[in-house]
Structure formats: C-alpha cells, structure tokens
Amino acid sequence: MALLLATCIGILAGSGVWLLLRPRTYQVVIGLSLCALAVNLFIFSMGRLRSGAPPVLSSTAGALADYADPVPQALVLTAIVIGFATTALLLVVLLAARGFTGTDHVDGQER
Secondary structure, three states, X not given: OHHHHHHHHHHHHHHHHHHHOOOEHHXXXXXXXXXXXXXXXXXXXXXXXXXXXXXXXXXXXXXXXXXXXXHHHHHHHHHHHHHHHHHHHHHHHXXXXXXXXXXXXXXXXXX
C-alpha cells in the first residue's frame, strides 16, 4: 500500500512539474493543481495510513499507535481550501491577461 501511494505521489508531482514547464497558462494552472494534490497526499500519508482507528484519544487511552493522527487531516483540509481559492484567483488573473495580450502563452508571445 505504501509503495502504491508513493508511486502515485511521484507520478502526480512529476506530471505537475512537467505541466508547469509548458508554455500555455492553463497548463501551468493544471500543473500547480497536480503539485498541490501530490503535496496534500504526502502530508496525509505522514499521519500513518490507518483505517477503522478512532482519531481522538479517550479517557481510557491505550497505546498511541492504536489511534489515527488528526493533525495531517486538518492540514490537508486547510490546504485544499486555500488551493481552491488560489486557483480561482489565478484563473481570473490569467483570463484578464489573455484579454490584454490576446494570447495565453506565459511569456505573451506565440512561438
């Protein structure tokens, strides 16, 4: 399971970096989104992959290894909200830039 997750994170990060290096602005937006998704998966995986474990300690707490860590889940949820807002703002700025320049290339020139 850990190998599959690491492979998925690597593929998402690699695809995101490849799209970030493309000349069109919308490919850059998708690349940023893929990189953000890879980072979110990485942060989420740092909280140990546990299913069926309660996330909060009770008064009769046993071994700490029996519980899931809620901090990475909260960090990922916050990162998703911030990433969505940033992507929306970036799209508005890119649409305005396309209106001013008439092209959607990053440097403003057709090649």
